[in-house]
Amino acid sequence: MMDVEVRELMQAFVLSDYQVQEVYSRFCAEISKGLKRSTHALANTKCFPTYVQDLPTGDEMGKYLALDLGGTNFRVLLVSLKGHHDAMVESQIYAVPKDLMVGPGVELFDHIADCLARFVEKHEMRNSHLPLGFTFSFPCEQKGLKEAILTRWTKGFGCPGVEGEDVGRLLHEAIQxxxxxxxxxxxxxxxxxxxxxxxxxxxxxxRIGVIVGTGCNACYVEDVANVDLLHADFKRNQKDVLVNAEWGAFGESGQLDFVRTEYDREVDDTSINKSEQLFEKMTSGMYLGRLVRLILMRAMQSKVIFKLSNRREHFATALQKNEDVFETRFISEIESDSFPEFSKTRTIITELFGLEKASVEDCQKIKYICECVSKRAATLVAIGVSGLINRISDRRVVVGMDGSVYRYHPKFDAYMRNTMHKLVKSDKEFDIMLSEDGSGRGAALVAAVASKTK
Structure with a gap:
């Protein structure tokens, strides 16, 4: 039985059925708002049309490059599509140095072009014509399949000279x-x-793609008739278009205030994009560890954990030094730990605090704190996914998932399904699948489909 003090401490993270239903209604209203031209400017979830209108058939052939930028690393891939749903992927990861994340945009794109050139040279393809699909995982307004205007930086990036510009053109110019x-x-x-x-x-x-990693977002297949921002030319011969929901921004107009906690507010206050991406700050890998860190500090100050240790103040100070000291991956490791050994949890406690033998009781409490934070995150993601499934006309909908939080957390999938079973309409059938080569293979497939369409 979990300690009453810890339950009280975490109560605000446990969403009631009423709260879940209310967030669901507000989310669905927000998506409708984002799709309509008349209300688009007021919507937090911008629902940008992606101009991708054909899903792959599995018969695609040829060699394509893909570039995947969405965090502190980016990946370059050579994807050889062989038909029959088959693909061979060779890839390399390159780092984005911290100074380039906030330095002039032109330097960031020059760095990317340099890495691309090295990759092509390594694979002896310098003289080949290579179509490239560019996965750029920041909020963009698409003007066409290869024109995307960055609306705002997120995830720790802040390069001047890029917001309001076409990132496709910036990459093209750097290559040139x-x-x-x-x-x-x-x-x-x-x-x-x-x-x-x-x-x-x-x-x-x-029909749905979701990322729960450093950031959190979703896209889905929408009927072209519902997408006011899509130019009439793209509606003539096509029934559907993929819509980038940009749901990380949900809540910026106060819709989530009734479920946000003091810890959420503090994480937001100390972030570089205060008052923005509030849904993302409750669900994504960049912020979940920061939430747990703040809760642990409070738990130590109020003697809820490490009650018997006279070094509690010292432990709290260790957490104060750096907002990212409690890494989000620790949550996955702690939740996969077994009672009563708690070997992973004890290793993390030793790493953070130098405490060699944490008690079983303290390990259980820390596990419960992590569980409440990640269960709330999964519940919120499931609310969004359920809202999208219920919009889609197909009776059976598969949800493609990727991102480090979903991929490595032992129970995220189960937490999501638990909520989805309550919210998805009874006449629908759904399943969740893990994306294998994720956005990299996907970028090559969009390039292949685009080349075929041309």
Whole structure:
């Protein structure tokens, strides 16, 4: 039986059925708002059309480059599509140095072009014509398949000279400045679109792509008639278009205030994008560890954990030094730990505080705190996914999932399904699948589909 003090401490993270239903209603209203031209400017979830209108058939052939930028690393991939739903992927990860994340935009794109050129050289493809799909996982307004205007930086990036600009053009110009590889940027997409395309390549029922990693977002297949922002030319011969929901911004107009806690507010106050991306700050890997850190500090100050240790103040100070000291991956490790050994939890406690032998009781309390934070995150993601499934006309909907939180957390999938069973309409059938090569393979597939369409 969990200690009453810890239950009281975490009560605000346990969402009631009423709260779940209310968040669901507000989310659905927000998506409708984002799709309509008349209310789009007022919507937090911008529901940008991606201009991707064909899902892969599995028959795609040829070699395509993909570039996947969405955090402190980016990936370059060479994807060889062989038909019959088959693909071979070779890839390399490159770092984005911290100074480039906030330095002039032109330097960031020059760095990317340099890494692309090295990759192409390594694979002896300098003289080949290479169509490139560019996964750019920041909020963008698409003007066409290869034109995307960055509306705001997120996830710790803040390069001047990029917001309001077409990132496809910036990458194209950086490649041209080098002039040493024939790479054509044929499509720009969000990582959620890449996830959806990658999963649809393997399962024809996939209609939703979701990322729960450093950030959190979703895209889904919408009827063109409902997408006011889509130009009439794109509605003539097509029934559907993929819509990038940009749901990380849900809550910026106060819709989540009734479920946000003092810890959520503090995480937001100390972030570089205060008052923005509030849903993302309750669900994504960049922030979940920060929430647990603040709760642990409070738990120590009020003698809820490490009651018997006279070094509690010292432990709290260790957490104060750095907002990212309690890494989100610790949550996954702690929740996969077993009673009564708690070997992973004890290792983390030793690493953070230098405490060699934490009690079973303290380990249980820390596990409960992590559980409440991640269960709330999964519940919120499930609310969004359920809202999208219920919008889609198909009876059977597969949800493609990717991102480090979903991929490595031992119970995130189960927590999500638990909420989805309550919210998804009874005449629907759904399943969740893990994306294998995620947004990278997906970017190559969008490039392949785009090249075929041309």
């Amino acid at each position: 400045r080098r002039g040493d590889a024939e790479i054509a940027v044929v499509a720009i997409l969000n990582d959620t679109t890449g996830t959806l395309m990658s999963c649809a390549h393997r399962n024809a029922d996939c």
